[in-house]
Amino acid sequence: xxxxxxxxxxxxxxxxxxxxxxxxxxxxxxxxxxxxxxxxxxxxxxxxxxxxxxxxxxxxxxxxxxxxxxxxxxxxxxxxxxxxxxxxxxxxxxxxxxxxxxxxxxxxxxxxxxxxxxxxxxxxxxxxxxxxxxxxxxxxxxxxxxxxxxxxxxxxxxxxxxxxxxxxxxxxxxxxxxxxxxxxxxxxxxxxxxxxxxxxxxxxxxxxxxxxxxxxxxxxxxxxxxxxxxxxxxxxxxxxxxxxxxxxxxxxxxxxxxxxxxxxxxxxxxxxxxxxxxxxxxxxxxxxxxxxxxxxxxxxxxxxxxxxxxxxxxxxxxxxxxxxxxxxxxxxxxxxx
Numbered sequence: 001x002x003x004x005x006x007x008x009x010x011x012x013x014x015x016x017x018x019x020x021x022x023x024x025x026x027x028x029x030x031x032x033x034x035x036x037x038x039x040x041x042x043x044x045x046x047x048x049x050x051x052x053x054x055x056x057x058x059x060x061x062x063x064x065x066x067x068x069x070x071x072x073x074x075x076x077x078x079x080x081x082x083x084x085x086x087x088x089x090x091x092x093x094x095x096x097x098x099x100x101x102x103x104x105x106x107x108x109x110x111x112x113x114x115x116x117x118x119x120x121x122x123x124x125x126x127x128x129x130x131x132x133x134x135x136x137x138x139x140x141x142x143x144x145x146x147x148x149x150x151x152x153x154x155x156x157x158x159x160x161x162x163x164x165x166x167x168x169x170x171x172x173x174x175x176x177x178x179x180x181x182x183x184x185x186x187x188x189x190x191x192x193x194x195x196x197x198x199x200x201x202x203x204x205x206x207x208x209x210x211x212x213x214x215x216x217x218x219x220x221x222x223x224x225x226x227x228x229x230x231x232x233x234x235x236x237x238x239x240x241x242x243x244x245x246x247x248x249x250x251x252x253x254x255x256x257x258x259x260x261x262x263x264x265x266x267x268x269x270x271x272x273x274x275x276x277x278x279x280x281x282x283x284x285x286x287x288x289x290x291x292x293x294x295x296x297x298x299x300x301x302x303x304x305x306x307x308x309x310x311x312x313x314x315x316x317x318x319x320x321x322x323x324x325x326x327x328x329x330x331x332x333x334x335x336x337x
Contacts, residue, residue: 001083003042008035014082022171034075049087052076066096103225104235110139112221113214123200126190131213133185134197137163138229141176142236142254144169145207145229151196156186165255174255237265243302293320300324 015031016023038055045051055076059069070093080088105113114135120127137148147165155164161183165174178186192202199205211228218227233254240250241262251262275295278287287295297313304311304324312323 001047001085002045003039003047003079003083005036005039005043007039008032011035011079011082015078019078022169024167030071031075034072035079038072038075038079047079047083047085047087049091052088052091066094070094070096104238105139105223105225105227105231109221109223110135110232110235113217113223113227114139116217116220118213118216118220120200126192127200129189130197131217133182133189134210135214135232136182136185137178138232139236140178140182142233142240142250143176144233144255145210147174147255149195149197149205149207149210152194153187153191153196154194156183156196158183158187168255170255170257172255176253234265237262241265289320296320296322 012028012032015021016028021027021031041055042051056069056073059072073091073093077088077091080086080091114132117128118124118131134148137143137151138145141148141163143165147168150167151163151165155166157164160177161180162175162177163186165176168174186196189196192198195204197205207229214227214229218225237250237254240253241247247259247262251257251259254262256262275291277283293313297311300311300313300322308327310323310325310327312321312325314321314323
């Protein structure tokens with residue numbers, strides 16, 4: 001069986017009607033691109049396992065990423081089912097190296113990224129305000145950047161404050177609660193169209209533009225770790241998991257159908273799991289006093305906002321003293337500055 005580019009309309013119908021794949025423009029464009037590459041190869045060769053191996057081998061020789069090659073394996077397996085050739089039924093995917101040890105952003109770093117003022121060629125005031133709100137939305141909801149850029153003013157609700165992300169990656173609408181401060185920032189942002197986040201002229205924003213701006217902001221505030229849009233989502237998920245929030249609840253908030261996807265974001269640094277295993281009664285005696293102090297301070301910090309309360313944990317020779325003092329409004333203003 002030979003494959004030509006003229007078969008795309010029929011294959012497209014199979015993908016999005018029979019197989020129920022995402023029919024978003026970006027997904028269709030990517031699927032068509034992969035199909036055309038396969039068609040260019042198989043227009044003169046039979047679609048069989050040996051030739052498919054040859055195609056994949058050529059891609060590996062060109063040092064394409066494992067993720068990129070696996071997308072062609074996926075398209076090939078769909079073609080195999082559609083053509084009923086059944087030569088790739090048991091064809092497996094290449095094992096992808098798991099990305100671990102992301103250095104997540106701290107709350108202080110996120111605020112510095114959001115609040116720094118950069119100079120732009122035009123519309124500096126609006127762009128700085130827009131970027132501030134966008135960064136806080138990504139950081140406080142764990143949303144994908146595409147979901148945030150697709151947010152419309154009509155999808156912001158007040159009682160209780162929440163946003164409605166439509167047309168998400170999983171084709172589900174998702175309601176995510178937000179804080180009152182973020183709600184006020186969203187609803188008071190200058191309107192230049194139906195979408196909340198647009199260019200200075202009211203046009204469409206692209207993820208690449210946001211990533212470039214994030215890097216400039218990181219440089220301006222002295223953050224040396226790599227910063228990009230998805231790191232805000234990763235930081236949100238990782239932080240909630242480390243604070244003890246149930247993975248199922250986090251999965252619902254961030255739009256993961258499979259909680260296992262959520263757990264991939266769990267901090268994988270060995271030090272994190274050293275603390276966990278020492279919670280076992282047989283190992284608890286090995287926890288040093290200093291670590292107990294930090295654990296207590298972290299636990300108290302979950303209940304009392306450190307921006308509004310001064311939390312002190314003092315380690316003495318035989319005991320630990322915890323002090324919690326409410327900060328006055330003037331002091332809060334000084335801290336924020």
